[in-house]
Amino acid sequence: MATAVRDRTLSGAAGIGIAVGVYGVSFGVLAVASGLSWVQACVMSMLVFTGASQFAFIGVLAAGGGLLAATGPAVMLAVRNAAYGLSLAPILPARLRDRALAAQVVIDETTAMARAQEDPAAARRAFLATGVSVWLCWNAGTLVGALLGGGLGDPRTLGLDAMFPAAFLALLAPQLRRAGAPVAAVAGAVVAVVLLPFAPAGVPVIAALAGIAPGLLLARGVRS
């Protein structure tokens, strides 16, 4: 039983890694197309290491925006990692050096994998396995994509842009079992879509955090 759970964790981590790697290839291609050098694309993936922010950054650059205009949305999209970091703090390694390293892989995928586990030990294992797998694959993918350059063709033709929502949906689904989660999800999605046409890039996703409020109210109602 425990072995089966562990196997599922590892294969889940590997699966997420591969999917992220494939998307990393398209990030590399798009980053070079937006004007970054291949070295800059690779360093960005290693150090910034938060996919949505990186895509927002090169998206603005590719559309002709300046470096600073590109930085705003990227930072706002990274703010959610602070919420993840707080919630993951109890399950991260205790040693300072390990903790500081682990913090670099506090992102959507690792948080979702950790959350999907039953107990803290399993959550830590899932977090670390997913973190290593996603970090390696994202950077390998970025390198391959940046070197391939424009050779892959239009990422849209390959449907690569449709991979992101599908991946986020697969990450969201197991979390919907929490009390109040479906309401929080719908509320967050509505807030984001309503704000999208006029709020600066990145703001709609951050504003979606407001969806927590109706979710918590409902969860409280369920308990009492």
Next chain:
Amino acid sequence: MTWVVLLALAAVSYGLKAAGPLLAGGRELGPGVRRALDLAAVPLLAALILTQTVGDGHRLVLDARLPALAVAAVLVWRRAPFLVVVLAAAGTAALLRALGPV
């Protein structure tokens, strides 16, 4: 200049990730804050799904990404492996774009 901005973005992004684990690690959070943080990823992921399915800059568009998400939703519901879900979504979008003007 590009390097300065890239490294600054890296520093900010690491600071955001590490603030909780390195600074608030030993601190106990109240149960309300705890529940709110537990729930935080849910509306954010939902917002990312929607904005990246129907968003195009500041415009809302319905294109091949929406049927691709529907295919992904069915596969997630059928508990298909993660990789199958994302590849099926990409394949659906690619196929629809190859076939017609979506």
